[in-house]
Amino acid sequence: xxxxxMDNKNIIIIQDLKKRYDDGKTAxxxxxxxxxxxxxxxxxxxxxxxxxTTLLNMIGALDRAEEGNITVAGHDLMEKKDFSSFRSKExxxxxxxxxxxxxxxxxxxxxxxMLETEVPHEKMVQRANKLLESLNLGNKINQVPTKLSxxxxxxxxxxxxxxxxxxxxxxxxxxxxxxxxxxxxxxxILREIHHKENVTLLLVTHEPYVADMAERKINLMDGKxx
Numbered sequence: 001x002x003x004x005x006m007d008n009k010n011i012i013i014i015q016d017l018k019k020r021y022d023d024g025k026t027a028x029x030x031x032x033x034x035x036x037x038x039x040x041x042x043x044x045x046x047x048x049x050x051x052x053t054t055l056l057n058m059i060g061a062l063d064r065a066e067e068g069n070i071t072v073a074g075h076d077l078m079e080k081k082d083f084s085s086f087r088s089k090e091x092x093x094x095x096x097x098x099x100x101x102x103x104x105x106x107x108x109x110x111x112x113x114m115l116e117t118e119v120p121h122e123k124m125v126q127r128a129n130k131l132l133e134s135l136n137l138g139n140k141i142n143q144v145p146t147k148l149s150x151x152x153x154x155x156x157x158x159x160x161x162x163x164x165x166x167x168x169x170x171x172x173x174x175x176x177x178x179x180x181x182x183x184x185x186x187x188x189i190l191r192e193i194h195h196k197e198n199v200t201l202l203l204v205t206h207e208p209y210v211a212d213m214a215e216r217k218i219n220l221m222d223g224k225x226x
Contacts, residue, residue, distance in 0.1 A: 011167060011200050012036040012059060017068035019054055019223075028054040029065065030223035038167075039198040041191075043205055043214035051223040052204045053172055059202065060091045060170050073167050088116035092161030092199075094190075096173035098153045100145040100160075106132060107141040110160045117164060131159045135189065151182035158189060162197075169193070171203040175210065187213060 012035065019029040028051045036042055046052050057063040059072055061083040070077045073090040080086060093099075100109045110128035119127070129141050135155045145153055154174060161169055171190065175183030187210060194201045203214065211217050219226045 009037050010035045011038040011040075011073055012202075013069070013071045014058075015069040017055075017058060017065050017070055019051075019058065019063070019065045027223045029058070031068070032220075032223070032225055034218070034225060036200060036202065039194075039200055041194050041201045041203070041213075041215045043203050043211035043217050044220060045205060045208075045211050045217060046220035050220045052220050054223075055220065056170050056172055056202065056204060059168070060093060061086055084116055088113065088164055090167050092164070092166035092169040094154070094157050094161045094169065094171040094174045096176040098145070098157045100153060100156060102144060102146055105142050105144060106137060106148070106156050109145065109156055110163050113160050113163050128159070128163055131163055132156070135159055149182075150178050151185060154178065154182075154186050155189070158186070158193075162193065165197075166199065168200045168202065171201065173204055173206070176206070183210075 014032055014034040017029050017032040018027070020027050032055060044052050044055070054063070058065055058070055058077070061072070061077055061080070065078065075086055075090070101112070104112065107125065107128050110132060111124045114124045114127070129138070132138060132141050135158065137152060137155055137159070140148060140152060145156065148156070174190070175186050178186065190201060190203070191213060193199060203210070205211050
């Protein structure tokens with residue numbers, strides 16, 4: 001993490017951030033201002049089309065804004081060129097539909113995140129398998145994702161997000177495709193990780209009870225924080 005350009009409180013600093021689609025006709029983000037403290041657990045709510053996923057993509061450097069300023073973990077993302085290195089070191093992604101590669105084993109799906117690092121292959125395997133064991137998936141490491149339940153797949157996705165020890169976890173509707181019981185298990189895992197690792201957790205959700213678990217709730221409406 002580049003602490004020289006990050007203040008000692010805020011790991012995410014966003015000012016007047018704007019992003020448009022459809023040749024400028026649709027404002028996905030329309031002047032967002034936001035600060036998130038290091039180690040904070042924040043929920044992001046809003047109706048479909050409000051800009052939640054777009055904002056997560058900006059923070060995780062999956063997309064680039066047209067106007068404004070965004071600094072994440074000390075990195076100016078409006079100026080930065082090497083996004084892949086930034087993402088591998090600072091960001092852990094958890095998506096609603098897992099985004100696992102079906103023809104790779106569970107262990108290989110977790111290891112793939114480390115390919116941008118200098119971790120030796122043997123160490124990659126050890127780290128991935130140890131993390132999977134901690135999530136009660138030690139007996140699944142050689143299976144492919146299609147053989148797993150939805151909850152097991154999401155635990156693999158959590159392992160993949162954690163394996164590089166990121167400073168920030170971005171979770172986009174991580175329980176949206178799960179039944180309520182399995183979803184609660186996933187939420188408990190995320191809360192425990194946040195507490196133990198002091199990792200910054202930004203979680204997008206439609207569910208008020210999920211949002212209430214966070215230390216702070218943010219509402220996004222029509223590309224603006226309300």
